[in-house]
Amino acid sequence: xxxxxxxxxxxxxxxxxxxxxxxxxxxxxxxxxxxxxxxxxxxxxxxxxxxxxxxxxxxxxxxxxxxxxxxxxxxxxxxxxxxxxxxxxxxxxxxxxxxxxxxxxxxxxxxxxxxxxxxxxxxxxxxxxxxxxxxxxxxxxxxxxxxxxxxxxxxxxxxxxxxxxxxxxxxx
Numbered sequence: 001x002x003x004x005x006x007x008x009x010x011x012x013x014x015x016x017x018x019x020x021x022x023x024x025x026x027x028x029x030x031x032x033x034x035x036x037x038x039x040x041x042x043x044x045x046x047x048x049x050x051x052x053x054x055x056x057x058x059x060x061x062x063x064x065x066x067x068x069x070x071x072x073x074x075x076x077x078x079x080x081x082x083x084x085x086x087x088x089x090x091x092x093x094x095x096x097x098x099x100x101x102x103x104x105x106x107x108x109x110x111x112x113x114x115x116x117x118x119x120x121x122x123x124x125x126x127x128x129x130x131x132x133x134x135x136x137x138x139x140x141x142x143x144x145x146x147x148x149x150x151x152x153x154x155x156x157x158x159x160x161x162x163x164x165x166x167x168x169x170x171x172x
Contacts, residue, residue, distance in 0.1 A: 033124050040078045041138045044120040047074035047085075048142040055087065055100075055114040056144035062108070064100040071118050078120025078138065086117040090143070110148040117141045 051071035054060050060067065064087060071085045087100035090113045097107055120138045125131040 029125075037122050037124070037136065040120055040122045041140075043074055043077050044080070044118050044138045045140040047071040047078075047080070047120075048116045048118040048140040050074055051085070051087070051118070052114055052116040052142040052144040055116060056146050058147055058149065061114065061146050061148060062100075062103075062105050067100065067114075067116065071116060075118050075120055078122065080118060080120045084119040086115075088115050089113065089146075090115055108146060108148060110146060112146050112148075113143045114146055115141060115143050 048071065050073075051067050054070045055063075055067040067087055068082055068085050072080060072082065075084070089097040089100070089103055089108055091097050091109075092111075092113070097103055097112065118140050120140075122136040122138060124133040124136065
């Protein structure tokens with residue numbers, strides 16, 4: 001009688017495992033796909049941030065190809081192309097000055113902003129052709145202030161804390 005009960009209980013474990021394993025695999029698959037989506041979004045965000053950082057510098061603020069290449073360097077995993085990157089300049093009082101390549105250096109002043117928009121794509125469950133989940137589009141926009149020229153070496157007004165510290169160190 002005891003052997004009969006052992007065989008029944010071992011079959012019960014196999015049946016429970018067979019019922020639970022599809023749900024467990026689905027949860028694991030969802031975790032992997034969610035992590036991949038976060039990775040794609042983060043790469044798009046980094047691409048726009050790094051391209052805007054490069055574009056706000058004194059050397060590269062008018063170099064559209066270098067800015068676009070920097071964005072493509074980071075957005076490669078999201079299958080972004082050059083047409084998915086939009087670069088334009090904004091003045092706080094006037095609004096949009098123009099797209100990169102359509103403006104001249106005289107139109108841009110220190111304090112204007114460069115705006116870099118990057119679009120990337122994520123295909124959920126791309127490895128499993130049986131699942132038809134629609135493609136997701138991620139966008140990231142970064143704005144940075146352009147430093148066209150920076151003045152260095154100006155004297156601080158008298159009475160400021162830093163000026164006082166300089167005077168004290170000069171006396172020693």
